[in-house]
Amino acid sequence: MAFIVTDNCIKCKYTDCVEVCPVDCFYEGPNFLVIDPDECIDCALCEPECPAEAIFSEDELPAGQEAFVEINADLAGKWPNITEKKDPLPGADEWDGQPDKLQYLER
Numbered sequence: 001m002a003f004i005v006t007d008n009c010i011k012c013k014y015t016d017c018v019e020v021c022p023v024d025c026f027y028e029g030p031n032f033l034v035i036d037p038d039e040c041i042d043c044a045l046c047e048p049e050c051p052a053e054a055i056f057s058e059d060e061l062p063a064g065q066e067a068f069v070e071i072n073a074d075l076a077g078k079w080p081n082i083t084e085k086k087d088p089l090p091g092a093d094e095w096d097g098q099p100d101k102l103q104y105l106e107r
Helices: 016-020 067-076
Strands: 003-005 026-028 033-035 055-057
Touching (some): 003 033, 003 067, 033 067
Antiparallel strands (some): 003 055, 026 033
């Protein structure tokens, strides 16, 4: 099972998780991060590092977040790899915790 980045990362894009990933399986889009499920080794190091609490084990996804399994797999193949921590997006603190952010995902 891989770890999955979910809805709450959108428009926040904290990258604390990227720093601890031993296999560099994070990929960066304009306003969201994804994990490549084929590269993820299920080490769980990223999950507690996410300030937005947006990372979950695939078998522990919250209800309504199931679409993010496919979103992570799809976008990981299109976006560039990210291996170093960056500043979060402007306004990340205000967006953290806002519901239904999928509509704001920039692909």
